[in-house]
Amino acid sequence: MRYLNYLMTLAAALILTQGTITAQQKTEPHRPQLHFTPKKGWMNDPNGMVFFNGKYHLFFQHNPNATVWGPMHWGHATTTDLVHWNEQPIALYPDSLGTIFSGSAVIDVNNTAGFGKNAMVAIYTNHSHEGEKAGTDKFQNQSIAYSLDEGKSWTKYKGNPVLRNPGIRDFRDPKVSWYAPGKKWIMTLATLDHITFYSSPDLKSWKEESRFGKTLGAHGGVWECPDLVSFNDNGKPVWVLIVNLNPGGPNGGSATQYFTGSFNGNAFTPYDTTTKWLDYGPDEYAGITWSNTGNRKLFLGWMSNWQYANVVPTKNWRSAMTLPRELGIKKINGRYMVVSTLAKEVASVTRPLKTHSSVQVNGHYEVVRASGDADGLFRLDLGELPLTDFSIAFTNTKDEEVTVGFDKTANQFYIDRTRSGATDFEKGFAKRHVAPRLATGNSINLTLAGDAASLELFADNGVTVMTSIFFPSEPLSGITIKAPGSLQIKKLKYSTLIPNPQKR
Ligand code: FRU
Numbered sequence: 209m210r211y212l213n214y215l216m217t218l219a220a221a222l223i224l225t226q227g228t229i230t231a232q233q234k235t236e237p238h239r240p241q242l243h244f245t246p247k248k249g250w251m252n253d254p255n256g257m258v259f260f261n262g263k264y265h266l267f268f269q270h271n272p273n274a275t276v277w278g279p280m281h282w283g284h285a286t287t288t289d290l291v292h293w294n295e296q297p298i299a300l301y302p303d304s305l306g307t308i309f310s311g312s313a314v315i316d317v318n319n320t321a322g323f324g325k326n327a328m329v330a331i332y333t334n335h336s337h338e339g340e341k342a343g344t345d346k347f348q349n350q351s352i353a354y355s356l357d358e359g360k361s362w363t364k365y366k367g368n369p370v371l372r373n374p375g376i377r378d379f380r381d382p383k384v385s386w387y388a389p390g391k392k393w394i395m396t397l398a399t400l401d402h403i404t405f406y407s408s409p410d411l412k413s414w415k416e417e418s419r420f421g422k423t424l425g426a427h428g429g430v431w432e433c434p435d436l437v438s439f440n441d442n443g444k445p446v447w448v449l450i451v452n453l454n455p456g457g458p459n460g461g462s463a464t465q466y467f468t469g470s471f472n473g474n475a476f477t478p479y480d481t482t483t484k485w486l487d488y489g490p491d492e493y494a495g496i497t498w499s500n501t502g503n504r505k506l507f508l509g510w511m512s513n514w515q516y517a518n519v520v521p522t523k524n525w526r527s528a529m530t531l532p533r534e535l536g537i538k539k540i541n542g543r544y545m546v547v548s549t550l551a552k553e554v555a556s557v558t559r560p561l562k563t564h565s566s567v568q569v570n571g572h573y574e575v576v577r578a579s580g581d582a583d584g585l586f587r588l589d590l591g592e593l594p595l596t597d598f599s600i601a602f603t604n605t606k607d608e609e610v611t612v613g614f615d616k617t618a619n620q621f622y623i624d625r626t627r628s629g630a631t632d633f634e635k636g637f638a639k640r641h642v643a644p645r646l647a648t649g650n651s652i653n654l655t656l657a658g659d660a661a662s663l664e665l666f667a668d669n670g671v672t673v674m675t676s677i678f679f680p681s682e683p684l685s686g687i688t689i690k691a692p693g694s695l696q697i698k699k700l701k702y703s704t705l706i707p708n709p710q711k712r
Contacts, residue, residue: 236524238661238679241585241707242557243511243528244293246283250275251527252517253381253433253494254508255282256299256313256330259501263288265359266508266529267299267330269310275526276518280307280335284359290506290532290553292708299362300330305351305369309333310381310433314411315500316354317386320393321411323354323363329411330354330362331395333380334369346373348380350397352411371414376400381433384411385499390473396436396449401427403434403451405475418475421451426465426483428456435496436471437505439537446537446544447471449478450486452494454514458485459641461515462493468537468544480543487548488643489623489674490515491662492530505535506551511662511677516634521679522661530675531657531664540646540671547670550587550657557706558587569598569695575702578603578686585707586658588687591699593652598695602658603686610678612665614652619645621667621674629680647671651698658684659705 239245249272256267263286270283282300285293300308311332319325330353339347349369353362373379378400387394387407395406395414402422406414421431435450449467457463464486469478486495487509495509509530512520520526532551537544567573575588588600599613611624624640625631631638645652647668655666660683665674678684687702689695 237681238522239525240528240659240661241583242291242659242705243531243662244285245528246270246525247295248524249273249526250277251283251510251525252277252512253310253510254496254529255310255332257496257498257508258313258315258328259498260315260326260328260358263358264290264498264506265313265328266293267313267359268529270298272298275522275524280309282308282330282332286359289556290551291557296360299359300332300353303334303364305334305349306336306339306347307334309335309348310494311350312383312496312499314384314386314393316411320409321352321354324356328355328359331382331384331411333382335380345375345377348378349373350382350395350414365412367412370412371395371406378430378432383433383435383496385436387473392473394436394473396434398431398434398451401431403431403449403476407473420449420476421467424478424481425451425467426453426456429454429462433494433496436476437497437535438471439505440503441537441539441544445470447476448535448537448546449476450496454493457490457513458488458643459490459639460636461490461513463487463490464492464495464509466546468546482543484545486546487673487675488641489665489676490641491677492673492675495530497535507533507535507548509675511675516637519633520677521630521633528662536670538671540648545646545671548673549666549670550655550664554587554657554705557708558703559706560701560703562700562702564700565698567697567700569689569691569697572688572690575687575689575700576685578605578684580605580682582683582685583707584658584660584683584685585705586685586687587703587705588656588658589654589699589701589703590697591653593654593697594695595650595652596691596693596695598689598691600656601686601688601690602663602684603688604680604682604684606681608680608684610663610676610684612656612663614645615642618642621645621665621672623663623665623674623676625676625678628678631679641674641676643672643674645672657705
């Protein structure tokens with residue numbers, strides 16, 4: 209009996225939480241239900257992502273007092289499973305050296321800095337707005353702060369800044385990691401149009417090691433938010449250097465490029481000089497990986513674009529993060545590429561509703577009919593699609609639509625948000641964005657995750673990825689697959705995603 213009571217209370221609590229989400233979603237149009245969003249105010253880059261004592265920490269560029277970019281703080285959120293987020297009090301406030309721009313966090317296992325064993329140390333850019341106004345180029349400097357209580361309270365180091373600007377206007381976004389073979393910290397820093405690597409024994413004194421990239425990769429804008437990640441290919445270390453770029457992305461505005469190569473503790477040497485993009489869509493930016501996660505490389509990006517981030521039509525908050533992704537490497541045509549897939553933890557909130565081992569599409573096939581009450585929170589997995597033209601229309605009852613498709617002649621995937629609802633807040637928003645098919649196999653597989661105001665497309669097991677945001681007047685809950693002729697899909701799985709019961 210007591211057990212029954214318990215079950216009933218649990219069920220009531222579940223209904224209540226979900227009710228809250230729905231009510232809130234109705235009063236707050238476009239609020240994602242699974243992706244992390246701040247309760248209020250502005251958010252941009254993910255910062256200081258570090259795993260410690262069973263918790264994933266996410267700090268983020270945050271202006272708590274307005275829904276536009278402004279004086280930057282580090283907001284803070286934690287999760288134990290990468291899908292249920294708990295927003296925490298603000299971690300870092302602006303200080304006499306400036307506001308708190310992007311950076312990273314590490315766990316100082318060996319107490320190299322002397323702040324304490326296992327201190328959580330944040331390494332960030334202090335941006336002095338006064339310095340900027342005064343016309344000097346030295347207004348961005350790197351500073352550190354530490355926490356001995358899992359990121360709840362922070363002490364800024366008295367000797368800040370720890371790395372002074374030599375006179376480079378854009379000198380920011382330190383990503384620090386431990387280089388075990390050399391027993392030293394490596395800082396990967398964005399320095400205008402290239403990366404500068406620094407090393408340190410103690411996180412406090414930094415020495416320049418090398419520079420990379422002035423004449424390589426995409427240079428349509430400023431290099432920002434880098435990351436240096438090591439992978440292992442059957443015992444061979446393969447390094448990936450992530451470099452965010454604004455503007456100059458493949459579909460306009462900001463985007464994330466990367467290089468593959470080797471790193472010897474001093475310099476990064478690329479394997480090839482082709483420009484590669486981690487996400488071809490318009491709305492993944494400033495993406496980097498969590499530190500202290502061992503061999504798993506977990507990635508999160510900011511789901512927006514500087515081209516319009518400040519004017520998207522949301523009210524109490526602006527911007528969401530992507531869903532957590534796991535990065536890997538794969539050799540295609542003799543070249544290493546990064547592949548991104550949804551982190552396996554997303555399975556814990558995935559409830560399959562329809563699974564088919566073979567679907568014959570003659571002209572069109574309705575996976576789900578649009579309904580004004582649905583929440584537009586879903587995942588669609590399509591396997592073994594032939595290399596032929598097809599599209600998937602995500603629709604609502606207001607005749608708004610986002611279309612995802614494959615164009616065989618161009619060998620491209622695309623996401624078209626031309627008729628996706630509100631688009632007039634920025635003239636370049638209503639567009640069809642394209643990405644090359646990079647995989648070489650003769651069938652395609654797709655995973656699509658939708659959440660109120662976004663679609664994330666992982667094609668060919670994550671070789672081509674696209675993220676797109678949009679603002680329909682009601683969620684896009686209808687899904688129809690279309691093909692000019694007939695199309696056979698070997699596997700189709702449609703699932704609902706369980707909302708994140710974040711308290712707001
Ligand atoms: C990238 C970026 C960073 C900077 C931060 C400021 O989106 O411009 O280079 O540190 O945002 O908020």
